[in-house]
Amino acid sequence: MTAPRSTTQARTTKQQWAVGLTAFAAVMLMIAGVLDVFRGIMGIAQDDVFLTTRNYVFRFDLTGWGWAHLVLGALAVIVSLGLFATATWARVAGVAIAALLIISNFLSMPYYPVWSIVMVAFSGFVIWALCVSPRTGSSEPV
Template identity: 80%
Template sequence: MTATHGAHAPSAKRQWAEGLTVFAAVTLMIAGVLDVLRGIMGIAEDDVFVTTQDYVFAFDLTGWGWIHLVLGALAVIVSLGLFREATWARVAGVAIAGLVIIANFLSLPYYPVWSVVMIAFSGFIIWALCVSRSGAGAFDR
């Protein structure tokens, strides 16, 4: 029996869980920073966005900018909690990623390609946070 198979060696499931949590934290941090930048562009009413008429969920561009700015800032804060493996951050990460999906779906006509990218990004975050649990002893059974 080698040292890697000792009583204190982490199991493969535990290593996967920790890796997915780090993946989710990094991805949420990137998504948050990008959402903050998108929010700033919206508040500044940048020409990057498409103007759409007769859209059911029509906000002015500044309104969408503030929504994305706040969600992005919250995502960055929650990602810092994920790096510390805080349980509240795991729950909040799923919630924030879900809200980012909804916000990007509703603002789809303004910046369609980027909205689809952010929806996919957020889907991976939710998957990574839901597929693993990092509680002590949860994977050693």
């Protein structure tokens, strides 16, 4: 038989999980942001990199999409730096930016379908990690 773990030991384990999930979210958001910046640069610099689909409901200019992805990617990188510093504003902004990344990648799916699905999955993992882990800097029991 094993002895039951103490409350302090259980709290420490939960805090370690919280720190790990926040770091995971920060790294994933940083990767998604950097890749979105590159995708934005591709859209601004050269439109013929992307596939154009006729008769798509959401038709937008690819240069406009490039600017949208560039701005969202830059914001994602900034927010991920805040997540590394365990700032509360960064957790809230991280969920919001990841949700905007999901929406923008869904709407630009006909132009780069496989990559859009990968970015939606990355952003979904970020939202999951930020919502599952409790706040790491709090003095309340985790």
